[in-house]
Amino acid sequence: MRNLVRVRRTAAALAYLASGVVAGPVGLLWSVASTVAVLVLAITQLGGPAFLGAAWVTRGLARLERHRAGWVLGRPIDPPYVAAGGDTLRRRVAAVGSQPATWRDLAWLVLLFPFGVGLGVAGIVTAAVCAGVLTAPAWAWAVPNPRAPFPVKPLMTTTPGRFGLTLLGLLLVPLAVWIVRRLAALEVAVARALLAPGEHRRLVEETERLARTRARVVDAQAAELRRIERDLHDGAQARIVGAGITLALAARKIRAGGAAADDVETARRQLDEALAELRRLVRGIHPPILTDRGLHAALAALAADSPLTVAVRGDAGLRFPAAVESAAYFVAAEGLANAAKHSGAGACAIELRGTESRVSITVEDDGRGGADPAGAGLDGLRRRVEALDGTLTVSSPPGGPTLLKAEFPCAS
Incomplete structure (x- = not known):
């Protein structure tokens, strides 16, 4: 199972390098063509739409690059963009242009040419040489070279020499695998540095999170105040009002010469309950x-x-x-x-x-x-x-x- 995983990772790295040979020229051609077109149209009314259209295509190519890098990383690189609002063309252009990710995408498409082509060719050559040496018995006989110097001549023109090349190829496989994966890791590292979310998105997300948290805190405080008001109204306040009424009845009985001990005791009990309610309320706010x-x-x-x-x-x-x-x-x-x-x-x-x-x-x-x-x-x-x-x-x-x-x- 472990060897199968290594084979898959090496195949993914080689596919990434090989596809970079095609992606590099495409990225460079688009970068040059879109930049020239936007600069030419910038002095016209089409400048804004041209910039937005070019940014849209550039983001699409960058999105493909993030997915292509996922072949090596195991998952695509997360997009770095933030929502670009605006009710007018000028504001939308400003919102897109103010995002560092817009220019980092373009920078990667430019750098993709030297990295994609250079590292891709190096990876393909490494894999081809290793595969060619491994399969020497199947093709070396068809390449006659009687004037080849030693030791190429005995290796290419004799059966033992060809199988010796196969043995040499087996010994070179770990080195070839290491080279291919290191080349792919180098290209992916540069891609991730430019295409992954940066500080700008982190700050925007942190600002949005703090705004949501602030709104939730305000709502929670309002709900807490309503709870306190309700508890005071339905609990302690009602008991205190009841105690006041009971004491008023007791005072009326005393003025009439009657006994009011029971009413005073009831009022005392109501006040004790109100005090206990207030204590529970205080503990609910901050014990x-x-x-x-x-x-x-x-x-x-x-x-x-x-x-x-x-x-x-x-x-x-x-x-x-x-x-x-x-x-x-x-x-x-x-x-x-x-x-x-x-x-x-x-x-x-x-x-x-x-x-x-x-x-x-x-x-x-x-x-x-x-x-x-x-x-x-x-x-x-x-x-x-x-x-x-x-x-x-x-x-x-x-x-x-x-x-x-x-x-x-x-x-x-």
């Missing part, structure tokens, strides 16, 4: 234990309150930025809540790991699995994690276990 004792202690408190058997692992002395600790806490809280409500789990493990640059928290349960990574709760967690430039991974195959892992960059 005070995070500030006072750190993330490990907060996780231990979560584990103690959970109906499951929860093991917490990690260094109790680790401290992280407040935002990271808060997000990690809520990842663990959501994981435990889901495990207790939906998975049928009996035990759960929380593992906290931290370095100077990364913080990770993992929540794993022994439940039946099947959690939906796109569910509302996990999607809200993902927004919270991505707001800190972190990643959230959910693995929950049917039958379990469910694994929830969040990673955050950490500068402290």
